[in-house]
Amino acid sequence: GQQVMQIPQYQHVQEGEDFTTYCNSSTTLSNIQWYKQRPGGHPVFLIQLVKSGEVKKQKRLTFQFGEAKKNSSLHITATQTTDVGTYFCAGPSGGSYIPTFGRGTSLIVHP
């Protein structure tokens, strides 16, 4: 079955440093979605990428979808303590519309 891997599992950064999490799928994805979950909270939808090679920005967050539509990345520039949380990628493949979620990358920002 489809597998979606995220690395790293955890990342500690000093406030102001950059952060990147990577998402890799064993199969081609029809789209990729990114979510953020604050500690003790619920996942919140951030963005969806659909096109091969697509890049989208939301303020300090940059999302990329790979040319082969099997990988994606989320980059945060100059992290802030409000960026703390777990970032999940999710994507459907094989004709299904149901996305498979990665296990997430937990970001810890030290002030």
Next chain:
Amino acid sequence: NAGVTQTPKFQVLKTGQSMTLQCAQDMNHNSMYWYRQDPGMGLRLIYYSASEGTTDKGEVPNGYNVSRLNKREFSLRLESAAPSQTSVYFCASSETGSGGYTFGSGTRLTVV
């Protein structure tokens, strides 16, 4: 708008007890989902409903049943709770096949 509302927020059950987790959405979404989240395991799909009147198994359906009562409501039932079902349960909804999911605030279930 409330979005996706889940009840209860917390629950402690004894092994063998039954309970139903309730979920309602007010966004007129066709699709609804139940996930469980365990430490280090991400979100695993239990059951989903693509539209009113239909339900399908997800990745981890054993020990659960669901009911899509109407377009707004999708409930998850544990008939005989087991300690392995201790988890955080999230309900979500979306337009079928498009856009992101809107999640409820979760139910933290402990089975002792």
